[in-house]
Amino acid sequence: MTLSTTFRALHHGRAAGDPLVLPGPWDAGSARVYAEAGFPALATPSAGVAASLGYEDGSTPPDEMFAAVARIVRAVSTGDTAVPVTADIEDGYGLAPAELVARLLDTGAVGCNLEDSADGRLKDPRRHADWLAEVKAAAGERLFVNARVDTFIRGVSDPARAIERAGLYVAAGADCVYPIGAPREAIPALRAGIEGPINVGAAPGGAAELSELGELGATRITFGPGLQRQAMAAVREGAARLRA
Structure with a gap:
């Protein structure tokens, strides 16, 4: 069984309260920590990787991002x-x-997140779906595509709009959809209206909170740059103690 097959299988057949929890490593050291802790897969956060490389979110040169993932x-x-x-x-x-x-396959990654907004604005969903279909045609089963739906973070609070976009992306071949920024109360409606796995973002917390998100409808849970920021907060505290 290939790693991509293993990763794909992790998204299916899960009990409602047992979502796939994917920590977000920002460098090689943090990746090893999460792997040694027993997590079955990892999901890099672009903002966390950017911060580790000294860039603002969205400003990392592609070559550096692919090198960091590798x-x-x-x-x-x-x-x-x-x-x-x-x-x-x-x-x-x-x-x-x-x-x-x-370029993704060269890094050894088995999947990717792809956003449906740019420069702070939502893309045309049908054109984006066509582009996702081209990505899937090139990747086949070698990459698990998580199609991010940015309506909530772009000021569109109606879950129906996210569901419409998600439907187009699933029809285009997306393996999972990620309605980033969705409030907890919207998750049941998203689960009812979206076919296939759903990624839900969460703040770093305890296992009980993550299980609750699974009960609401999350198939998998990621943390964006939350874990990297949590780690840097600990670094700042240590630095402050050295200056005391």
Whole structure:
């Protein structure tokens, strides 16, 4: 069984209160920590990786982002067991679908997040769906595509609008959809209206909170840059103690 097949299987047949929890490593060291803790897969956050490289979110040069993902994959590919890694590559950096897929596969990643907004504005959903279909045609089963739906973070609070976009992306071949910024109360409606796995974002918290999100309808849970920011808060506290 390939890593991509293993990763895909993790999204199916899950009990309602048992979502797939994917920590977001921002570098090789954090990736090893999460792998050693026993998580079955990891999901890089673009904002967390950007911060670790000294960039603002959305400003990381593509070459540096792909190189960072490759280092993370390499860090958890040694030894007897390799851990699948999916990568947040924002809106695809303007790359043609075939080139985007080739560069992702070169990193060793088994999946990716792809946003449906750019420069703070939502993309035309049908054109974006056509582009996603081209990505899937180039990738086949080698990449698990998580199609981000940005309506909530772009000021569109009606879950129906997110469901409409999600339907187009699933029809285009997306393996999962991610209505980023969806409030907890919207998750049941999203679950009822969307076919297939749903990614829900969460703040770092305890297992009980994550289980509750699963009960509401989350198939998998990611944390964006939350874990990297949590770690940096601990670094700042340590720095303050050194100056005391």
